[in-house]
Amino acid sequence: MGIDLSLTWAIIILFGLMMYVVMDGFDLGIGLLFLRVHDEPERDIMMNTVAPVWDGNETWLVLGGAGLFAAFPLAYAVVLEALAIPLIVMLLGLIFRGVAFEFRFKASPERRHVWDKAFIGGSLLATVAQGVALGGYIQGIAFDGVHFSGGALDWLTPFSLFCGIGLLFAYALLGSTWLIMKTEGALQQRMYRITKPLMLGLLVMIALVSVWTPLAYPNIAARWFSLPNLLWFLPVPLLVMLVGWWLWRAITFQDTALPFVLVLALVFLGYSGLGISLWPTIIPPDASIWQVAAPAQSQGFALVGTLFILPIILMYTAWSYYVFRGKVKSGDAYH
Amino acid sequence: MLGIEAIDLARVQFAFTISFHIIFPAITIGLASYLAVLEGLWLKTQRDTYRHLYHFWSKIFAVNFAMGVVSGIVMAYQFGTHWSGFSAFAGSVTGPLLTYEVLTAFFLEAGFLGVMLFGWERVGRGLHFFATCMVALGTLVSMFWILSSNSWMQTPQGHDIVNGVVIPVDWMKIVFNPSFPYRLAHMALAAFLSTALFVAASAAWLLLKGRPSPEARTMLSMALLMLAITAPLQAVVGDLHGLNTLEHQPAKIAAIEGHWDNSSGEPTPLILFGWPDMAGEETRFKLEIPVLGSLLLQHSLTEQIPALKEFAPEDRPNSTIVFWSFRLMVGLGVLMIVLAIVGNTLRVKRRLFESRRFLLFTLCMGPAGLVALLAGWFTTEVGRQPWVVYGLLRTADAASAHSAVHLSISLTAFVVVYLAVFGTGVIYMMHLVNKGPGDPSAPALGGPGHHRTPARPLSAANETQTTH
Incomplete structure (x- = not known):
């Protein structure tokens, strides 16, 4: 037995979802920030910062889904059935958000506001639904070893709704710091002003989740608050505080690219915290990645291609970002 | 009785969402290849007709592509949300095939689409043509995998069944199952036919409206x-x-x-x-x-x-x-x-x-x-x-155990959203067709992000600055 296929696949899926959260996070965040920007030319600029890349960003979500399907089909079946309602809401939100990129510029000027609203509404819906689905996932899924054995509304709890709101802050913060990096002038200044309250909101959310989950879920408490785990994991909350402080300074001194990088670090830390809480569970609270793994023939076949192609994807994705590097100005567009 | 109703609703929802979805990829497959041909002909002959046609169709392509992407993500998740029995039973075959589709096709399309649509003045001509070709290749590769997956469900082989679950044994046999080559060829031709008829009808419309441009004739x-x-x-x-x-x-x-x-x-x-x-x-x-x-x-x-x-x-x-x-x-x-x-x-x-x-x-x-x-x-x-x-x-035996009420609500939501959103999208596509090629605002200059790269010589002189 060479490599642990399930372990490798879990890492790939986690990486894919991480890429999705970060990349579509700032896309969706821009949709949320439309709420605070009403000037049409500024909205054009905001949208144009992501128009060439949003589709690639969203593809990571498809990879997450397909990877889960390939490597852990039972987990795919059980988790998606359990979270069907929030996931459908997310998909409908992503439909409105995605088509708005094209439709907004194709609509007649007096109808454009319709697609602005679709962009905002779709982004809101998709973000909250993703957060709720995440919360519903963390809190556990009824699983009898073969099927999902719970009810259609099991996911609906105060905790999952809270996660939905928490994700709004995370994505809006990704969006505002992305725009700080990609824009200039009045729009950029507005983003500087919005970023600090968003950051405080996110830190409060992270703190609350960090208290809530160990209190509500004993297995998560055991993971964090036993020795020597505590020593290993202690850097995570400490780093969150450090990055938070650094971000505050970067905003105060009006750094351009640094705030975005720091928010990426913050999101990564939050994601790691989540990973620590759940690992190696794939259907919380009990089923591990090895229990619901696909046959080795499936995991192996898909892995060969993935390990070969993923680096190439990362290369041309980076190239595409490079082509569209720099600030976006008014009037820059193809439409 | 309720069970029968639920399965019917789940089937109607799948039929509805996939029927709507397939329209867009079919046109995407045809138009992407058509755009690659148009750009290639322009590079070879330098005739403006081809460049105008390229810009004309790339706008329609963009609207169509966006609708294909968002309706396609629904499909990737619907297997799990509504067909968990199928996913648990055959995910070991369907999952890897879809993963290959994402890796070799979706990323390729998405990665080069930005440059294709927004990068006209940001990269050299050769590189832009390369991007168009990669998008076209992506659409064809995507068709390869999804039809292999569908064909395996029609004519399964190369597997064992252990403990009530499919175990893949021979991937060559699975991918190249008996009905796959025929279905692939049939679907590829259907996509090209559908696109050719759409292009021909667009040209006919412009000619009937008394706007006989060289572009319409060429189309x-x-x-x-x-x-x-x-x-x-x-x-x-x-x-x-x-x-x-x-x-x-x-x-x-x-x-x-x-x-x-x-x-x-x-x-x-x-x-x-x-x-x-x-x-x-x-x-x-x-x-x-x-x-x-x-x-x-x-x-x-x-x-x-x-x-x-x-x-x-x-x-x-x-x-x-x-x-x-x-x-x-x-x-x-x-x-x-x-x-x-x-x-x-x-x-x-x-x-x-x-x-x-x-x-x-x-x-x-x-x-x-x-x-x-x-x-x-x-x-x-x-x-x-x-x-x-x-x-x-x-x-x-393939459906999830959702209630009929649950399925009625989700089906209604899909029908309402699809008709509203995709109906509007199709209307926008028709508007673009009606505008016709050679529209002065058509050639794309600049794009989001950095200044135009000066790598291109003065070919931009006869192109006009874009406006919304």
């Missing part, structure tokens, strides 16, 4: 050439696909033909029209030609084709639906061949752009490719019933 001419090749070829490939189905899914053929009984020992007639009655086990009001069924399908004057009564009632697909969906597809296919012949005859007589009657016919045939494509998919998918994985897993 019509190229589309008719494409039809002349693909329409007859599709008839041949369709025939081969049918023979393959006869070998592997005889019940589907029996249902398509509305053929119930072989006890007479007579060769099978071809029923042209009729009404297959599932409960009465016969095809009513039928108009038939003796022996022709045997001749077409068995290439014999005596050998019968399988009859529906040879299959247990619970194993029969719905003949009423597939009998008619098949005839709709074939009828439209015949009309496409007629269109290709008439059009190219007129071309030889140099009357192609003047004949209003022909242009009107071309305009009416605009949606024919997509209608035929949907009718064909209904035939093959309904004809596979009651199985979701042929002979291995029944559709009834």
